[in-house]
Amino acid sequence: MSEILAPELTWTGQRFESDVAVEVDDRGRIVGVGPRDMRPVRPLENRALLPGFVNAHSHAFQRALRGRGERFPSGEGSFWTWREAMYELVGSMDADRLFDHCRQAFGEMLRAGITSVGEFHYLHHEASGRGYALDQVVLEAAREVGIRLALLNTYYRTGGVQRPVTPAQKRFETVSPEAYWERMDALQGSLDPDSQSLGAVVHSIRAADLDEIRALHAEARARGLVFHMHVEEQQQEVLDCKQAYGKAPMALFLEQLEIDEGFTAVHCTFTDKEDLAAFVSRGGIVCLCPLTEANLADGVADLPRILAGRGRVSLGTDSNARISMLEEVRWLEYVQRLRRGKRGVVRDAQGRIGPNLLRCATEHGARSLGIEAGAISPGAWADFVTIDLESPQLEGFHSDTLLESLFLGAGRESLAEVCVGGRWRDLREPVS
């Protein structure tokens, strides 16, 4: 039986429209978007319907660090001192704890209106062994919470550019591209086909040699899988790569890999402006994580350069120190305002910022993860988040500025329900 949704307002790609209904089939897909006179409806009174938010970059287990790694007894800290705290957490992790942290993180994401997550997963092994038991834990936690998951399964063979893994990194280790693809084949059989998919990942230039990166990327393309990588989040990584290969990571990838829209580069904080322009001109997607990049004191990517090249930006909650897609989109624009002393950095041709911010939080994220989501259109999964039009935070809204009111002025309490593949959850009630 299909279901007809009839929200007060529906986002149709460029604007909110009233009198638009959405038909969802019993497999959890959108099959029609059209006039509101379709058959019996699920009333969504005082609701505006958006595509569910897509979180393109998460390390769920780092949720356990919330509020920690935030003490600085020997003076100011950095990304690298934070990484020590993270490695310490890794040392204490077992399957049960990992399950709990994934359940916490994924549950919070749902409550924040996030219906899909790309879990950039590198914590493969239990302390005791070489097995990949922890991969299954992530898949199970996502199924239990009911969030759509792209398992971005991570290759990690070296502990720095052309260096062996350290003891702290042993639990991330993968041994060869061949073994990696065997593992990917095995994982494929463990997925819930209605809510889970795979993506290929090399952690960063620190985690594999160039020939491995080339082989892994080529195979990912041959298999039609998206490919993700941390790129130039920190200066040190750029310096190490230049020393080993004579070029910065992005320049190297542009020279050595067939970059297309299947490649998502995460952060690009220190990417050279010409490289960044070349990367997006080939279709590459840049994933930014404003809250984490601020928490870790990474810096601010050159977003105007990306937008000038009509590049796509997806968004990630990354370290999950805070999980709020509304705050991510708000600060995507705001850190640019602070850096440039100008307002409206992500504006479109009509001078609006809401639609572009929404695309980053939905459509571009879905493209980044290779999933059919991020838009309210036939064929896509029925993944939605609703706005409560009676929220005090939105009092006085107009439909043509509702997105800006939500993104710049509101918090989670203005979101009412989420829907993943046709399954609705009321955000006013506890989620799993």
Add this chain to the structure above:
Amino acid sequence: MSEILAPELTWTGQRFESDVAVEVDDRGRIVGVGPRDMRPVRPLENRALLPGFVNAHSHAFQRALRGRGERFPSGEGSFWTWREAMYELVGSMDADRLFDHCRQAFGEMLRAGITSVGEFHYLHHEASGRGYALDQVVLEAAREVGIRLALLNTYYRTGGVQRPVTPAQKRFETVSPEAYWERMDALQGSLDPDSQSLGAVVHSIRAADLDEIRALHAEARARGLVFHMHVEEQQQEVLDCKQAYGKAPMALFLEQLEIDEGFTAVHCTFTDKEDLAAFVSRGGIVCLCPLTEANLADGVADLPRILAGRGRVSLGTDSNARISMLEEVRWLEYVQRLRRGKRGVVRDAQGRIGPNLLRCATEHGARSLGIEAGAISPGAWADFVTIDLESPQLEGFHSDTLLESLFLGAGRESLAEVCVGGRWRDLREPVS
């Protein structure tokens, strides 16, 4: 009848402690903080008790601009293009609309854990006349909502440095220091003594001549009133002042005024580092507004310089485009991390950031407004906000990192109740 509160955890100034009870008398004041064996209790199970947040700088009516002034059809905007949108709003304001916007803004503040607000009020007149009807509207709205209010009543005689007010600014206009103090005397009689007080304000160096500023500041000190002013939010203001007086505004005030802790300078975005050091060394308080300063693309103040001089920072929601004290404190630290590439900028001698962030959001705000609040100690008003220790966002918290978990990782849904002068409100239910 006094009431004994017995929260699971109580913030006692340096840490959370269990087994600490708080006694509140029937006038709404804290009269004792001590061991938990005091008489019958109001149980606050699964709650941590904090002083209510103090919002030291608000323009409530600007709440009506939420989501507006965010369209940029002719390219990037600035503070000054935003001000045009704000002046347009002012043009359309009457007493009823102002009341609604104040009620919305103050209600949202309460729901965000803010128990006191300093309303920097300059929209005095209705379109029709020279009366001060709109001052009363602000007082009434605050009483209806039940938030503590310091009416920072604003002097505004010139429309730019040594220029007449423009037609758009007519509704802000005050005519002379003498008339201003007459008006202040009249306002004094309109206050609710248990929840309302006055502060003196000159809008900025743009709004009065130096001799007026000197006279107004001296009289405010003589009356024991706090004195607030926008200082160096924009470069243009610094340039105009240098042209007229040969000095930047802060340098001029340091030379011409008796700066002490009664003086709160709002923003100080472009303040010279020596001036900033001198200002805080005399006790001056700097009020920062991280969300508004980002929204308006103002820039980032030199917080490390303020902290190095043991200066006090209070916080304000300013334009109220977004009302969240948790997000203000988080981004107070984060914009500094992005600017400096270092973490832990607001750390104290023990390397902690939570206690200093809390002081900015409470104690320093109360000092800025001249009110007896911002701490859980005898003599202070019984103004509190409670943390829901069962919030999923705080799952896994430890009491020694709870503040950091809340400030860096949580939203309003982790706050459970507020209390203003002994009057409790459940944040899970609609406020007013």
